[in-house]
Amino acid sequence: MSALIATRPSPAERLADLAVQALIDEADLSPKPGLVDRRGSGAHSDLHLGLMHASAQSLWPAFAAMAEAARIEGRVSQALRETLGQLGRDGEAQMLHVTNGVNTHRGAIWALGLLSAAAMLETGASAGEIATSAAALARLDDPAAPYDPDSHGARVCRRYGVPGAREQAQHGFPAVIEHGLPQLLASRRTGTGEQNARLDALLAIMSQLTDTCVLHRAGLEGLERMQQGARAVLAAGGAASLAGRRQLRLLDRDMLALNASPGGAADLLAATLFLDRLAPAAPAPTGSN
Ligand SMILES: CC(C)(COP(=O)(O)OP(=O)(O)OC[C@H]1O[C@@H](n2cnc3c(N)ncnc32)[C@H](O[C@H]2O[C@H](COP(=O)(O)OP(=O)(O)OP(=O)(O)O)[C@@H](O)[C@H]2O)[C@@H]1O)[C@@H](O)C(=O)NCCC(=O)NCCS
Numbered sequence: 297m298s299a300l301i302a303t304r305p306s307p308a309e310r311l312a313d314l315a316v317q318a319l320i321d322e323a324d325l326s327p328k329p330g331l332v333d334r335r336g337s338g339a340h341s342d343l344h345l346g347l348m349h350a351s352a353q354s355l356w357p358a359f360a361a362m363a364e365a366a367r368i369e370g371r372v373s374q375a376l377r378e379t380l381g382q383l384g385r386d387g388e389a390q391m392l393h394v395t396n397g398v399n400t401h402r403g404a405i406w407a408l409g410l411l412s413a414a415a416m417l418e419t420g421a422s423a424g425e426i427a428t429s430a431a432a433l434a435r436l437d438d439p440a441a442p443y444d445p446d447s448h449g450a451r452v453c454r455r456y457g458v459p460g461a462r463e464q465a466q467h468g469f470p471a472v473i474e475h476g477l478p479q480l481l482a483s484r485r486t487g488t489g490e491q492n493a494r495l496d497a498l499l500a501i502m503s504q505l506t507d508t509c510v511l512h513r514a515g516l517e518g519l520e521r522m523q524q525g526a527r528a529v530l531a532a533g534g535a536a537s538l539a540g541r542r543q544l545r546l547l548d549r550d551m552l553a554l555n556a557s558p559g560g561a562a563d564l565l566a567a568t569l570f571l572d573r574l575a576p577a578a579p580a581p582t583g584s585n
């Protein structure tokens with residue numbers, strides 16, 4: 297009789313598990329303004345929750361390979377940056393294969409790929425230290441990366457002179473370290489419940505971020521509405537309060553009317569949840585999914 301042998305996941309596999317789980321938790325979180333969630337497709341005609349899940353699952357090998365490459369190299373280096381670039385592009389190709397050409401997680405591959413590699417290099421480090429190491433990787437040039445001057449992000453960064461996904465990583469993910477994570481922990485401390493704490497973290501990110509997805513679809517008016525609307529929810533008491541919920545409904549309505557979806561903020565919420573699970577600064581959440 298053959299016995300089944302349970303093998304423990306390797307450190308790289310564990311990081312990939314956490315990255316995929318963060319993407320699934322982000323997709324499932326509801327109600328998110330303009331974004332795909334359990335209620336529906338938000339401002340998207342080509343996305344739905346099942347596709348977001350399938351896309352997230354398809355990225356497990358890419359995240360595991362990026363973390364494993366970091367384990368083998370052992371330090372921030374040009375060679376590691378170039379390997380990560382190739383693995384990131386392979387991950388994008390896999391995502392587009394699974395989604396039939398729809399861009400579900402490009403920004404998430406970038407953010408979580410860098411953070412998974414950095415987490416492997418900085419075992420046991422704080423979220424801030426991991427983000428700093430990811431930033432050092434992001435600042436290294438990847439000569440093999442085909443710079444696309446026509447990507448949505450590149451176009452709006454040029455047009456409006458704002459930082460995008462690249463700069464967010466190069467500066468050590470300030471949206472995550474200075475806004476998403478502190479808000480997640482602060483809302484948890486008030487006992488709002490895990491889902492509301494995560495919504496508050498998303499809103500804290502939205503209130504600051506120059507989200508190139510929103511700029512691309514809705515220009516500066518859309519960006520201003522996103523940031524101001526997110527601030528209004530938090531000022532009214534956050535997602536757990538009645539007044540905050542009212543503001544959140546208004547923000548969702550306006551994002552849909554503007555055809556705007558904060559995909560960059562969603563990716564950075566996933567990065568927040570990843571770092572929170574990896575390097576918790578507070579007791580683990582109870583009752584989370
Ligand atoms: C350096 C790259 C990130 C490329 O950046 P660039 O800005 O040139 O390219 P984009 O194609 O626009 O992708 C950037 C994605 O990053 C997310 N994002 C947006 N703003 C921010 C921000 N301020 N900070 C952080 N992240 C941000 C966002 O991703 C989400 O939105 C995606 C959907 O966007 P879009 O295709 O525009 O969608 P729609 O509006 O739906 O399109 P239409 O229907 O209107 O047509 C979704 O994927 C979310 O993830 C931006 O899209 C980097 O990607 C890169 O260089 N990669 C190469 C590989 C590599 O080197 N990897 C390194 C190792 S990991």
Ligand SMILES: Nc1ncnc2[nH]cnc12
Pocket residue numbers: 322323330331332333338340343348400401404557558559560562563
């Ligand atoms: N939940 C979501 N909806 C739409 N675009 C996204 N990009 C990343 N997460 C997303």
